[in-house]
Amino acid sequence: MALDSDLKKAIVRMSGVEKDKLLLRLIAKDAVLTERLQFELVEEGKTIDERRGLIRDFIDRTANLHADTPGWLMMDMRTVSGYISRHLKVTKDKYGEVELMLYMLNTFYDHNAHLLQKYNSRTDKAAEYVAKRTDQVLKKAIKLDPDYHIEFADEINKLLSWVNYTASAHYARQLGLPKEWLV
Secondary structure, rough: OOOOOOHHHHHHHOHHHHHHHHHHHHHHEEEEEHHHHHEEEEEEEHHHHHHHHHHHHHHHHHHOOOOHHHHHHHHHHHHHHHHHHHHHHHOHHHHHHHHHHHHHHHHHHHHHHHOOOOOOOHHOOOOOOOOHHHHHHHHHHHHOOOHHHHHHHHHHHHHHHHHOOOOOOHHHHHHHHOOOOOO
């Protein structure tokens, strides 16, 4: 919402103490902004590896839950994906987003491959989700510095072998996913 010019002028004329109080009240209402400021101002960006480690641990715990159905598996992946998205919003860590997304998809396949072996009506939504997330992570990996491409090559090729030869293969073809990621 755009601010009225009179309101802008009135805010500029306010004392510093009043502005600080209003600013603190506004910041407290936005959890992501609060966490981002905590990361940038207090932690000074030094905890990025620790934050990635916490998400990796969460991925491991969630993947080990051994979902009963592809639907539950997809819900678990979506939950983890939300944590990765929040990590990106807070830290602006694009490398970490790609690394964590690859780790998530490969870990879930490693622990729950039996749920996504064959395409059928029960695996449809989860297969589509995995193919689309794979497409997203490939597009984001390409945007990173080319030096990182070599670093991610093995994980991406492992993921592509899962996606192209399991229930997600139909959607992988539709999205034009490669069979192999060449560096």
